[in-house]
Amino acid sequence: MDDTLRRLITLGREHYRAKDFDAAESVLLKVLEQHDGFADVHNMLGVIWHDRGKLDEARGAFERALSMSPSYTEAALNLSVTLNDLGQYTRARDIYTRVIQRARAAPRSLDPYVKGKLANMHADLGAAYSESGLHGEAIREYGKALELCPAFIDLRTRMAAVMRDMGDAAGAVRELEIVKTMQPRYVPARMALGTALFTLGKRDEAIKEWEAARGLEPDNKAVRLYLSMAQEASKPPRSAAASPADIPAAISDGSLDLILEGATRDEDPTGAAIVLPDPGAEEEPSD
Numbered sequence: 198m199d200d201t202l203r204r205l206i207t208l209g210r211e212h213y214r215a216k217d218f219d220a221a222e223s224v225l226l227k228v229l230e231q232h233d234g235f236a237d238v239h240n241m242l243g244v245i246w247h248d249r250g251k252l253d254e255a256r257g258a259f260e261r262a263l264s265m266s267p268s269y270t271e272a273a274l275n276l277s278v279t280l281n282d283l284g285q286y287t288r289a290r291d292i293y294t295r296v297i298q299r300a301r302a303a304p305r306s307l308d309p310y311v312k313g314k315l316a317n318m319h320a321d322l323g324a325a326y327s328e329s330g331l332h333g334e335a336i337r338e339y340g341k342a343l344e345l346c347p348a349f350i351d352l353r354t355r356m357a358a359v360m361r362d363m364g365d366a367a368g369a370v371r372e373l374e375i376v377k378t379m380q381p382r383y384v385p386a387r388m389a390l391g392t393a394l395f396t397l398g399k400r401d402e403a404i405k406e407w408e409a410a411r412g413l414e415p416d417n418k419a420v421r422l423y424l425s426m427a428q429e430a431s432k433p434p435r436s437a438a439a440s441p442a443d444i445p446a447a448i449s450d451g452s453l454d455l456i457l458e459g460a461t462r463d464e465d466p467t468g469a470a471i472v473l474p475d476p477g478a479e480e481e482p483s484d
Contacts, residue, residue, distance in 0.1 A: 201231075210237075239262040243255045243256075247275070252283050256276065274318070277289045280292065315342075316345040320355065323355070326338060336363075354376055354386045356372060357370075357376075366396040369389070373389055387407070387413070395427065407423050411424065
């Protein structure tokens with residue numbers, strides 16, 4: 198490789214890593230004019246074209262990269278995603294399956310980036326199953342993701358939310374305790390743990406988790422609301438229409454999903470799903 202070509206490849210990679218796709222494409226195409234044999238150049242161009250919606254061009258670039266380097270895992274994953282977007286589901290699944298089989302045969306050979314990408318693909322599938330009400334399948338996909346990347350606390354927190362949705366609050370608590378041990382300052386897990394504990398009737402333990410979350414994020418509206426509901430639950434019911442027993446159901450899974458998506462800092466995730474037991478009480482929960 199001559200110096201000019203080497204400089205072009207280096208410059209193209211720098212633009213690509215900086216997400217300056219226009220500049221990266223211009224430079225990488227100049228590389229191909231001089232030499233067509235760099236698999237990573239084709240892979241980068243494929244990513245750029247996929248980002249722009251040029252799916253056929255992206256597919257061709259990924260296929261070219263794999264023709265030069267059949268074990269190029271990142272290009273194979275990118276091709277699988279692109280084929281799926283093109284509606285070629287069977288071929289996409291076949292390519293993805295081969296990647297997984299290779300990963301299981303030599304798990305230590307995968308670099309962290311590829312493991313993370315595989316884990317997120319499993320998590321995306323898990324989320325799709327969960328949205329369809331197929332909680333068992335969702336749990337299995339999240340489990341596969343965590344086998345690859347056990348330190349992904351956000352994925353473990355989401356798996357716990359699915360467990361709670363399917364009525365396994367105790368299982369959710371176990372997973373969230375793991376997250377708390379790994380990262381005590383991760384507020385979504387502390388909030389979700391409080392919700393799961395409250396569902397199990399462990400009010401004092403739930404309040405402890407929510408108080409810890411409030412200490413980490415004093416302006417978190419959802420934390421303040423949950424603590425207000427817990428306080429309301431400790432009061433005698435004033436009518437048969439509303440009682441403390443309504444509270445665990447009132448902490449809705451929908452609001453928990455918003456919390457896990459980061460809505461806690463910017464908006465009140467409660468909506469109409471949360472009903473306080475005493476709407477006429479003198480003290481209103483802060484917004």
